[in-house]
Structure formats: structure tokens, C-alpha cells
Amino acid sequence: MAIAYVTTANTFQQWLISTQDLITTANNLTDGGGAKTFYANTNVVVGNNLTVVGNTTITGDLTVTGNITLDVLGFDDLHVNGSANIANTLTVAGVATMANANVAILSGTSNTAIYTYIASVEASALAFSIALG
Numbered sequence: 816m817a818i819a820y821v822t823t824a825n826t827f828q829q830w831l832i833s834t835q836d837l838i839t840t841a842n843n844l845t846d847g848g849g850a851k852t853f854y855a856n857t858n859v860v861v862g863n864n865l866t867v868v869g870n871t872t873i874t875g876d877l878t879v880t881g882n883i884t885l886d887v888l889g890f891d892d893l894h895v896n897g898s899a900n901i902a903n904t905l906t907v908a909g910v911a912t913m914a915n916a917n918v919a920i921l922s923g924t925s926n927t928a929i930y931t932y933i934a935s936v937e938a939s940a941l942a943f944s945i946a947l948g
Contacts, residue, residue, distance in 0.1 A: 821833045843851045885893070 821830055825833075844853055
């Protein structure tokens with residue numbers, strides 16, 4: 816027989832059953848494994864570190880205030896199926912491949928060198944075509 820809460824009016828058997836239910840629930844939180852699911856129907860605040868072992872699925876937004884460090888070991892790819900807005904500096908320490916990319920603005924010293932080289936090639940091509948008549 817389920818009871819709403821335990822009071823001094825309950826029998827020893829009811830206290831025992833309620834206590835065993837609490838112990839079972841606590842054990843499911845620690846020893847439930849993949850067979851059990853814990854639902855928090857309220858906000859959960861972790862005051863220190865949170866370690867997740869296994870897969871994690873987030874349904875909704877993930878807001879991070881601070882830094883994200885993606886460990887080199889075991890981290891291979893980052894897939895973004897939407898827009899990525901980078902408000903500061905993007906540094907690529909490898910090969911950057913852009914397929915079907917529309918680049919609106921190129922700036923900086925590397926791009927200035929590219930524009931200078933393109934201008935010199937255009938000037939050489941123009942002089943060559945004039946020379947050929």
C-alpha cells in the first residue's frame with residue numbers, strides 16, 4: 816500500500832517499506848546503469864565539476880559561458896549543421912577546405928599579399944597581350 820508521506824501515525828511496516836523504497840531509488844541513481852533513467856523535472860545545478868561518461872544528447876540550446884576545450888585525444892571532427900558565428904579570431908592550424916563557399920570580405924596581411932600577386936599577374940598578362948598585338 817503506497818502512502819503519501821510517513822508520519823508517526825504510520826506503522827513500523829509502512830516505515831520499513833518507505834525506507835526500502837528510498838534506498839531502492841538511491842541505488843538506482845548510482846547503480847542503475849543504462850537500464851534506468853533519472854528524470855529531473857526541475858532545474859539541476861552542479862556546483863563543482865560535472866563528468867559525463869558515455870554519450871550525451873542535448874535537446875535544446877547549449878549555452879556555455881567560459882571556454883570549451885576539446886581534448887585532442889579522441890576528438891576528431893566538429894560538425895555544424897547550421898551557422899557558426901565567430902565573434903573574435905579563428906585560427907586554423909592545418910588545412911582549411913571550403914567547398915562552395917561565398918567569401919564576402921578578405922582582409923589582413925595574407926590577403927593583401929594575395930591581392931598584390933593577382934594585380935602583378937594581371938599586369939604581366941596585359942603587357943604580354945599587348946606585346947603579342
